[in-house]
Amino acid sequence: MCQLLGMNCNVPTDIVFSFTGFAMRGGHTDTHHDGWGIAFFEGAGVRHFVDHQAAVASPVAELIKRYPIKSKNVIAHIRKATQGQVALENCHPFVRELWGRYWVFAHNGDLKDFHPVLDGPYRPVGNTDSERAFCYLLQQLRERFGAVAPALPALRAALAELVRGVAAHGTFNMLLSSGTELFAHCSTNLFYVVRQHPFVTAKLSDDDVTVDFSTLTTPQDRVAVIVTEPLTTNEAWTGFAPGELKLFVDGWPVEGESV
């Protein structure tokens, strides 16, 4: 199994603190050493870093920890290979373009007998069940909505249905973003916390690091962090229900049809 980390904010925020703890699980406090990756939206653009080395040993991960890239939407992944060999093309997150926007996707879990017909423009480059699922989702969205992106409620409804179909094949914890929103689906393990005013001092579970967010933020800042296992020992993480698809916008989970 792998681990997921997502961040959705109302102002561009750096992920150095959360990534530092998360990256420790890539071969140090946990056994996810078959590669890692992270993608940051910056406006419409994406910075995409993948490495088939363990995150703890990767010079690129070292750069991420030192260089505070600010982003409103980030998706990261550390991999323990279940399907597909250890190779760069199998590292999450994956990136494709649909409707003139980049889409970033990462998956934790294992899909059995999931071989959808991919006869549209999205074909896997590697050989993971995850990239197949991503290509399938984009193919179906493009088929349903044609050349023009739908409004967010319609997109959410379509994704809820599509994701349910994929999850019928196994474990499908996943994060998906096109730069303004972040979708998170839970089959088994996913937690989130919203960091907002008044900010607290947080302590990482995986490393001897604390940070006082109140010194780094303004009272208007809001940051949702979504992760496979809680990253800190002194924040109130909320568990997703199995089968739940949440939509985060501006650092906040959007309920029901209220998008």
Add this chain to the structure above:
Amino acid sequence: MCQLLGMNCNVPTDIVFSFTGFAMRGGHTDTHHDGWGIAFFEGAGVRHFVDHQAAVASPVAELIKRYPIKSKNVIAHIRKATQGQVALENCHPFVRELWGRYWVFAHNGDLKDFHPVLDGPYRPVGNTDSERAFCYLLQQLRERFGAVAPALPALRAALAELVRGVAAHGTFNMLLSSGTELFAHCSTNLFYVVRQHPFVTAKLSDDDVTVDFSTLTTPQDRVAVIVTEPLTTNEAWTGFAPGELKLFVDGWPVEGESV
């Protein structure tokens, strides 16, 4: 105008030496300070780094210079904005997927009145003439060949025709690779050198750096480097003819129909 750097090799090779000189032009020995980018194929996967900071000031460029990523196909670009604002989504190289392979593209030049109908699956995310041209090329290739990649000679012939059409709109020096080959088209400025046994000591034009390739290579290694302006003062660079599309495979320009 921008500058291009490409590398095509018969064995995975690091580009640290050539990139070091090239990056100096990103704000130091030349004025290309509106961002930069580089993409390395590693097997079927791609490492893609883009930054809207000048290459001389970028911590990511610093990483590339220190971390010898080995690749058989590399495309790099430093940008001086002519069309499209300075933003991450406008940094070359651009990456898309076609036929289950990633395609990497970078362009130097300026296209006038180039607004092709993009009604297929490839839409620009940013607002450069270059990304429009890339989307157009992929759309046309997909339209001609359908779901299955053609053999290299057919691909070369199709690209020669498509590129001629694009170049009719202005200056279209470009590099394009899907990981096993590298296409290079010259409108105005493009040079290449093939480094092979017996290897020499090369001296960068843009920095006080020399390297003795014979200490870093085996006699079987062959590396083609393609660039807007020659990078070294003591190697024999060959200029492209205007309108010429060259195909490089295994570190060598493939002539005529002999692919």
